[in-house]
Amino acid sequence: MKPFTVSRRGLLTGALGIGALGALSGCSARTFFGGQDAGLRFWDLYAGGDGVNMQQMLDGYRAAHPQVSLEAVTLQWGEPYYTKLAMAGAGGRASDVAALHLARLGAYAPAGLLDPFDDELLAEVGIREEDFPAELWRRSHSGDRLFAIPFDTHPFVLYYNLDVCREAGLLDANDELRALEGPEAILDAFTAAQEITGVHGLAMETLGPDCITPWRLWYTLYRQLEGELLTPDNQASAIDDDKALEALDFMQQMTHSGGAAREMDINGSVAIFGNGQAGFHMNGEWELATFQETGVPFGMARIPKIFDTDVAQADSHVFVLPHQLDRSDREQQRNAYEFIAYLLRDSLQWAASGHLPAYQPVATSDEFLSMRPQSLYSSVAEDVQIDPPVWFGGSASRLWISFGSAFSSVLTGRATPREGLDEAKSALQNLLDTPDPTR
Incomplete structure (x- = not known):
């Protein structure tokens, strides 16, 4: 995988214009970036065994929220994913929600490639600081703003x-x-x-x-x-x-x-x-x-x-809000926050792939603690080095x-x-x- 070396200016003015981006993704520019009529859009990089579990979780969300049109796209793991995420964020027309590795936040949040979370909307959907490991929550900030919601370690x-x-x-x-x-x-x-x-x-x-x-x-x-x-x-x-x-x-x-x-x-x-x-x-x-x-x-x-x-x-998978030019539609944004909250509450399914849930109501539940072999190494979540x-x-x-x-x-x-x-x-x-x- 090639290292990420494209500058934000290059993303906006270089040879990789919107048409080239569509060719890279194998779809049209509107579908790649999303539009007002695209419904709720989610990008992830879960192509392995955890990808199967994620698809089951997404199907569960669709069944529970039939009024929301969810468009979920799994992109190629590693630099190809992060390059596309950066290009879309630089253009301001990215997906509503995306997966990110927490250790990558230091490159994306300060560069303006992500939007910060709204405290009021987080409270409305029940996402609270006390429900996450303190260190993961701290690392999810850039400056004094929250840019990521921890999903696992x-x-x-x-x-x-x-x-x-x-x-x-x-x-x-x-x-x-x-x-x-x-x-x-x-x-x-x-x-x-x-x-x-x-x-x-x-x-x-x-x-x-x-x-x-x-x-x-x-x-x-x-x-x-x-x-x-x-x-x-x-x-x-x-x-x-x-x-x-x-x-x-x-x-x-x-x-x-x-x-x-x-x-x-x-x-x-x-x-x-x-x-x-x-x-x-x-x-x-x-x-x-x-x-x-x-x-x-x-x-x-x-x-x-x-x-x-x-x-x-x-490392830790987190949910982020890739930068969009306009996030003023309150109902659309609430859908995005509720989508994240749903996946957090359903992360026992995510644990089936081996990942340790960051959401403590799940991580400390009897159901998770009875899982083998996951619970045999789960204590390391307090001691991880990112x-x-x-x-x-x-x-x-x-x-x-x-x-x-x-x-x-x-x-x-x-x-x-x-x-x-x-x-x-x-x-x-x-x-x-x-x-x-x-x-």
């Missing part, structure tokens, strides 16, 4: 094969993974699982185009060491070399100890765990549905406390891909931890030196 988690881990003596009396704490305990568990499978202890993405798992693992470990990526004003690097290298040293030990595969792309890692050839798998929790379909006996847990603190890398709010951060971002590439070489043995860190620091400085293309 999707953390980096640990999958484990029940049969393999049971035979290796890694499960407790409830058939759940025993508490693993510290580098040695983790490495020993991977080695023990490898001895059972005879193939792999841990199957994890270590290489491939746009490889991002190395970033997600490193940021988890680095934040467990309480390392900071940027200065408080997000203007300069604050990487602590000692902490960064401690995390990278452990990552290289994982693949050099024999317990984890050195060279494996994302599809291979999912397939290997799904067919029972690995005892463990590290990934986002969204692969839950994939492994349920394969029939592999598995459980899930939050990433263990390998270092000082019990945290994990994550990227700093910078234009180059967030899912499928330049930050992820640049650091992922640098640390991929460490996992595969093509670079030392020092070399990998130097490459990552150079990439970070280049990003900091690059003018924000959304401004």
